[in-house]
Amino acid sequence: MNLHKVNFPNHENLKLAGRLELPADQQPHNFAIFAHCFTCTKNLLAVKNVSRALTAAGFGVLRFDFTGLGESEGDFENTNFSGNVEDLLAAAKFLEKEYKAPTLLIGHSLGGTAVLMAAAKLASIKAVVTINAPSDPEHVKNHLEQDLEKIEREGKAQVNLSGRPFTIRKHFLDDLKKQPIKEVVGSMRKALLILHSPQDATVSVNNAEEIYMAAHHPKSFVSLDGADHLLSRKEDSEYAGNVIAGWASRYMEIPERETISSKHDVVASLNKNDGFTTDLKLGTHYLTADEPTSFGGNDYGPTPYELVSSGLAACTVMTLQMYAKRKGWDVQNVQVHISYNKQHAIDCKDCEAETAKIDTFTREIKFEGNLDEKQLKRLLQIADKCPVHKTLHSETQIVTKLIT
Numbered sequence: 001m002n003l004h005k006v007n008f009p010n011h012e013n014l015k016l017a018g019r020l021e022l023p024a025d026q027q028p029h030n031f032a033i034f035a036h037c038f039t040c041t042k043n044l045l046a047v048k049n050v051s052r053a054l055t056a057a058g059f060g061v062l063r064f065d066f067t068g069l070g071e072s073e074g075d076f077e078n079t080n081f082s083g084n085v086e087d088l089l090a091a092a093k094f095l096e097k098e099y100k101a102p103t104l105l106i107g108h109s110l111g112g113t114a115v116l117m118a119a120a121k122l123a124s125i126k127a128v129v130t131i132n133a134p135s136d137p138e139h140v141k142n143h144l145e146q147d148l149e150k151i152e153r154e155g156k157a158q159v160n161l162s163g164r165p166f167t168i169r170k171h172f173l174d175d176l177k178k179q180p181i182k183e184v185v186g187s188m189r190k191a192l193l194i195l196h197s198p199q200d201a202t203v204s205v206n207n208a209e210e211i212y213m214a215a216h217h218p219k220s221f222v223s224l225d226g227a228d229h230l231l232s233r234k235e236d237s238e239y240a241g242n243v244i245a246g247w248a249s250r251y252m253e254i255p256e257r258e259t260i261s262s263k264h265d266v267v268a269s270l271n272k273n274d275g276f277t278t279d280l281k282l283g284t285h286y287l288t289a290d291e292p293t294s295f296g297g298n299d300y301g302p303t304p305y306e307l308v309s310s311g312l313a314a315c316t317v318m319t320l321q322m323y324a325k326r327k328g329w330d331v332q333n334v335q336v337h338i339s340y341n342k343q344h345a346i347d348c349k350d351c352e353a354e355t356a357k358i359d360t361f362t363r364e365i366k367f368e369g370n371l372d373e374k375q376l377k378r379l380l381q382i383a384d385k386c387p388v389h390k391t392l393h394s395e396t397q398i399v400t401k402l403i404t
Contacts (some may be wrong), residue, residue, distance in 0.1 A: 003019055003020070003021050003022075004019070004020045004021075004022070005017075005018075005019060006018045006019070006020045006062070006064075006094070006098075008064075008090060008091065008093075008094035009090065010067055010074075010083075010086060010087050010090045011086045011087075011089070011090060012067075012074070014067055014072070014073040014074045015072065015073045016064050016065060016066075016067065016072045016073070016087060016090065016091070017042075017064060017065050017070060017071035017072045018042060018062055018063060018064030018065070018091065019042055019062075019063055019064070020060065020061070020062050020099075021051050021052065021054075021055045021060065021061045021062075021063075022055060022060045023055045023056070023057075023058050023059070023060070028055075028058060028059055028060030028100075029058045029059070029252065029253075029254045029255060030058075030059055030060070030100075030102075030103045030104060030248075030252045030253075030254070031059065031060045031061070031062065031095050031099060031100055031101070031102040031103065031104070032054055032059050032060070032061045032062070032102060032103070032104035032105070032106055032248075033061075033062050033063075033064075033088060033091050033092060033095070033102050033104070033105050033106070033115075034047055034050065034051055034061055034062070034063040034106045034107070034108070034111075035066075035084070035088055035105070035106065035107035035108065035111030035112070035114050035115050035118075036063065036065070036066070036108055036109075036111050037108045037109030037110055037111055037230070038109055038110035038111075038140060038161075039069065039076075039161050039164065039166055040069075040108070040109075040111075040230075041065050041069055041070035041071075042063040042064050042065050042070055043070065044108075044230070045232075045234070045237065046108065046230055046231035046232070046236075046237035046240075047063050047108065048063075049231075049234060049237035049238050049240075049241055050106065050131075050231075050237055050238075050240055050241035050244065051063055051241070052241065052298070052300075053238055053240075053241025053242050053244070053245055054241055054244065054245050056245075056288070056300055057242075057245035057246075057249070058254070059104070059245065059248075060099065060100075062091055062094075062095060062102070064087070064091055066079065066083075066084050066087050067079045067083055067084075067087055076166055076167070077156065077166070077167035077168065077169050078169070079172070080171060080172045080175035080176075081110070081113075081114065081137045081140075081172070081175050081176055081179060082175050082178075082179075084110075084111070084114045085114050085117045085118050085121075088105070088114060088115065088118035089118055089121060089122065092118070092122050092124070092125075096124070101124035102122070102124060102125065103124055103125060103126045103127065103252055104125070104126070104127050104128075104129070104248050104252070105118060105119050105122075105125055105127075105128045105129070106128075106129040106130075106131070106244060107128075107129070107130055107131065107133060108131040108132065108133070108231075109131070109132055109133060109134070109202070109203060109229065110133070110134065110137060110139075110140060111133070112129075112130030112131055112132070112133025112134075113130070113133050113134055113135075113136075113137050113179075113181060114137075115128055115129075115130065116128060116130065116133075116181060116184060116185055116188070116211075117179065117181065117184055119188060119190055120184050120187070120188055125190055126190060126191060126251050126252065127190060127191040127192070127193070127247075127248050127251040127252070128188075128190055128191070128192050128193070129192075129193045129194075129195065129244050129247075129248070130192075130193075130194050130195065130196075130208075130211065131195045131196070131224075131231070131240060132195070132196050132197060132200050132202070132203050132224070132227075132229050132231075133194075133196075133203065133207065133208075133211065134203045134207045135181065135182065135206075135207040135208075135210035135211045135214075136179075136181055136182075136207075136210075137176045137179050137181065138176045138177065138179075139203060139207070140176060141173065141176070143159075143161060143202075144159055144168060144173075146159075147159045147168070148173075151168055151169070151170055151173060152170060152173075155169060155170045156168065156169040156170065182210070182214045185211060185214040185215050186214045186215070186216070188215065188216070189216060191218045191219070191248075191250075191251040192211075192215045192218070192219040192220070193219075193220045193221075193222065193243075193244065193247050193248075194208045194211055194212055194219070194220070194221045194222070195221075195222050195224055195240055195243065195244075196208035196221070196223065196224060197223070197224040197225065197226070197227040197228065197229070197236075198223055198225060199225070199226060199227065199228070200227075200228065200229045201228070201229065202229035203229060205223075208221060218251075220247060222243055222247075224236060224239070224240060227240075265282070265283055266280065266281065266282050266283075267280070267281040268280050268289070269281075275296065275297060275298065276289075276290050276291040276295070276296065276297040276298070277289075277290050277297065277298050277300050277301070278290065278301075287301060287302075288300050288301035289301045289302060289303065289304060289307060290302070290303065291303055305340045306340075308340070309338040309339070309340050309361060310338075311388050312336075312338055312361060312363065312386075312388045312389060312392065313336040313337075313338045313363075314388075315386040315387055315388035315389065316334075316336045316363065316365070316383050316386045316388075316389065317334045317335075317336050318386070319382060319383065319385065319386035319387075320334045320365075320379055320382060320383060320386075321334055323379070323382045324369075324379070329369070329371060329375055330369040330370040330371065331367055331368070331369040331371065331379075332368040332369045333367070333368040333369070334365065334366070334367055334368075335365070335366040336363060336364070336365050336366075336383075337363070337364040337365075337366070338361055338362065338363050339361070339362045340359070340360070340361050340362075341360055341362075342357040342358065342359060342360060343357060343358070343360040361392070363383070365379075365380065365383060367379065
């Protein structure tokens with residue numbers, strides 16, 4: 001994953017601040033735009049998690065702050081819903097000019113309603129996703145009930161939203177009345193995915209039903225059961241991101257992944273700005289390796305030592321099942337659990353010495369089946385005979401050459 005700070009002008013020539021996330025190879029097959037919720041910003045954790053799930057699937061994702069929010073220029077009190085839609089059009093124009101026209105729009109809460117309006121005006125968009133979105137932008141007024149009378153009477157009022165003060169003007173409310181969302185959705189001929197939590201206490205799931213009924217096929221609904229409105233739990237936003245990536249791929253043109261050509265069985269490729277997120281080709285298969293976030297990585301894949309441990313675990317279960325089948329023993333399932341660290345050698349003479357600790361793979365094996373003690377003892381002996389085990393115990397060499 002590569003993160004780039006970007007800025008682009010909106011229709012009033014105010015500078016909007018965004019973050020463009022690209023996959024590890026910096027070559028996205030499609031671009032998406034994410035519209036955040038009302039009074040939120042591009043840095044909401046749920047927005048980041050959904051975006052990262054998409055970049056892991058090869059998408060480039062632009063998330064940005066609407067006018068007057070976050071790092072973007074302008075005064076929030078002078079904005080309205082129509083302005084948010086214009087900001088989305090400006091974001092699409094920026095991508096088309098600097099990279100490639102977006103094909104996917106994603107919107108959270110009121111941002112979901114905004115992407116429905118914007119999609120109707122963008123020919124390049126092939127698919128649209130809403131997350132906990134209201135079916136009518138006037139739903140926002142439900143959060144302003146105590147201040148509506150003052151706004152109507154005085155033209156504006158300072159309201160408290162999510163613990164922060166915002167000034168809402170009457171023209172904002174007037175603009176909400178002019179948005180023909182259901183008519184727009186009814187005339188839209190683009191793939192639509194609606195994600196909504198039945199437990200959403202801010203925007204009820206009935207809104208998802210209304211959007212779904214207004215739309216034409218292809219349309220899909222996925223329940224975010226147990227999630228709150230803001231997808232505060234990491235597992236909820238990551239799930240949403242993975243669902244979106246899988247669903248959208250059906251409606252995108254995705255070229256075959258360019259293979260890493262090599263005469264060798266395993267190839268690793270890492271660009272300058274990718275941190276630890278590494279592309280791997282293992283035979284005819286592709287994988288991503290990484291480090292945990294606590295080590296400065298993105299946790300997008302197993303660590304190098306986890307990959308080594310996985311080789312030992314896989315080889316062990318294959319060897320044990322092969323032996324059991326040859327003997328006709330009842331082994332329904334074998335589980336091998338591996339952990340790696342540095343420990344004192346079992347027979348260390350000077351355990352305080354710096355070299356006393358050695359690389360240690362702790363292997364625990366669980367069998368399911370009808371086995372007696374003699375058979376179990378023999379299987380534990382066979383585990384030590386798996387080829388990877390032998391390789392780790394043998395004297396090995398690594399010959400390094402330069403490819404020119």
